[in-house]
Amino acid sequence: MSARALFVGHSYIDVTLLADEIPQGDDKAVARDYAVSFGGNAVTAAFACAKLGVDSELLTTLAPDWLGRMFSAMADSHGVVLHPRAVGRSSLSFIMPRDGRRAILRARESNYLEDFPRLDVSPFRVLHLDGHQPDAALHYARACREAGILTSLDGGGLRSNTETLMGYIDVAICAERLCEQMNLSPEGLLDWLKQRGCRIGGVTQGEHGMLWYDESGTVQRLPALDVPRADIVDTAGAGDVFHGAYVWSYAARPDLPWREHFLFARAASAHKLHFLGNEAGLPTQEDVAAIRQRLAERVG
Numbered sequence: 660m661s662a663r664a665l666f667v668g669h670s671y672i673d674v675t676l677l678a679d680e681i682p683q684g685d686d687k688a689v690a691r692d693y694a695v696s697f698g699g700n701a702v703t704a705a706f707a708c709a710k711l712g713v714d715s716e717l718l719t720t721l722a723p724d725w726l727g728r729m730f731s732a733m734a735d736s737h738g739v740v741l742h743p744r745a746v747g748r749s750s751l752s753f754i755m756p757r758d759g760r761r762a763i764l765r766a767r768e769s770n771y772l773e774d775f776p777r778l779d780v781s782p783f784r785v786l787h788l789d790g791h792q793p794d795a796a797l798h799y800a801r802a803c804r805e806a807g808i809l810t811s812l813d814g815g816g817l818r819s820n821t822e823t824l825m826g827y828i829d830v831a832i833c834a835e836r837l838c839e840q841m842n843l844s845p846e847g848l849l850d851w852l853k854q855r856g857c858r859i860g861g862v863t864q865g866e867h868g869m870l871w872y873d874e875s876g877t878v879q880r881l882p883a884l885d886v887p888r889a890d891i892v893d894t895a896g897a898g899d900v901f902h903g904a905y906v907w908s909y910a911a912r913p914d915l916p917w918r919e920h921f922l923f924a925r926a927a928s929a930h931k932l933h934f935l936g937n938e939a940g941l942p943t944q945e946d947v948a949a950i951r952q953r954l955a956e957r958v959g
Contacts, residue, residue: 662910663714665783667799668701669769669791670719672726675754675893675936681762694936697733698752700789700813700899703937707903707927708787709739710941713910716783718742718776718795722749722768733938744792745772756893756935763895780806784910787902788828789813793820800827809909813902817841825855830917832861832869832902845870849878859917863898866957869925873917881921884929884950885957896937901928904947926950 677692697706702719709715717739721727726749734741751766775795780786786803788796790812797820803810804827812824814833817840825831831852838848845862849872852860861871861881868883904927908920926947934940942950 663716663783664705664708664785664787664906664910665716665718665778665780665799665803666701666705666708666787666906667718667792667795668705668789669699669750669767670702670721670730671698671750671752671765671767672696672730673698673752673754673895673937675756675895677892677935678755678757681755692935694893694939696936696938697730698754698896698937699750699791700815700902701787701791703896703899704787704789704813704903704906705739706734706737706937707900707941708907708910709737711904711907711911711927711944711947713907714738714740716740716742716778718744718778718792718799720744720746720750720768720771720792722746724749726751737941742776742778744775744795746770747772754893754895756895759888759891759894761893761895780808783808784913785809785811785906787811787813787906788824789815790818790821790824793818793824796820797824797827800824803827809913811902811906811909813899815898822855825852825857828855828857830859830905831855831857832863832871832905834898835862835864838862846878861921863901868957869921871921881918881925882956882958884925884954886929886932886954891932893935893940894932896940897928897931899937900931900940900942901925904928904942922951923947926954929954 721743931940
C-alpha cells in the first residue's frame, strides 16, 4: 500500500476580500487586498496534503464553465489528480476575514448531472471526507473500511448522513458547530464518537486548541500555538489545512502515534493563518518545521 490519499468533497472557487467594511445599499468600497483560490473542506485538505508531498486524488464536483477550468488548472499545477463529478455550474465562496474571524457567503451548486465515479480504493492508505456528496462519501467509507484503509472525517457540521457515515470512520475531527447542532458538550460529542466506533476523535476549539482522545481512549487537550494576533491575516481554511496535514502525516508515517500527527497538523494550520487565501497558505514540510521551532504553545 503506497502513501496515497483519496479525498471526497465539494469544490468551490474562493474569493477572499480583506476590507475594513462591507458596503451596504448603494455604497461602494475598495478592498485592501484579495485572493482567488480553490475552496471546499476536503478540497483544501487535498491540496495541502499534495503540497506536503503525498500523492493526492480528489473526487469532487466540477462544472464545464470558466471557473471549472480555473479549478482544473489549479489542481494540475499542484499535482492533485481529479476524479470529477459533473454539476451544471461552479460553486463560489466570498470570504471576508476580520479581527481573527471570517464571514462567508456561499453560492453552492449541488445538482449532480451524473453518478459519482467508482474507483479502486486498494492503492490508497487513507480516505478523507467532509460529508459532502453523501452518496459518494458513504460508498467510499464502506469500501475503505472493508479494505482496511484508514477513514477520516472533517465533522464541520451536521449533515443528513452524519450518523450513518460515522459508523465507518476511524478518525473524526469535528468543529464546535457540530456540538451545538447535536446539543452536546465537546466532552459529550467525544463520548458519542466513541460509541460510534471512532478510534480517534476530537473537537477543534480555535485558540483553545483541540479536545481529543487518543488510541487508548484517553481524553486530553492539545493547546493551540501562540500565534501573535497581529500576524493573523486569514483564519479561513486553517482547519482544512489541519486535516490535510494529519492525513499527510499518517500516509507518510503511519507508525507514529496520533499525537505526533496532530502536532504536525497544528503547526501546518498555524502557518496558514499568516496568509490570505487557501493557495498562498499551503505549507511545505520546511514551513511546518519552522513554525514548530518558532512558536510556543498558547497558555490559558
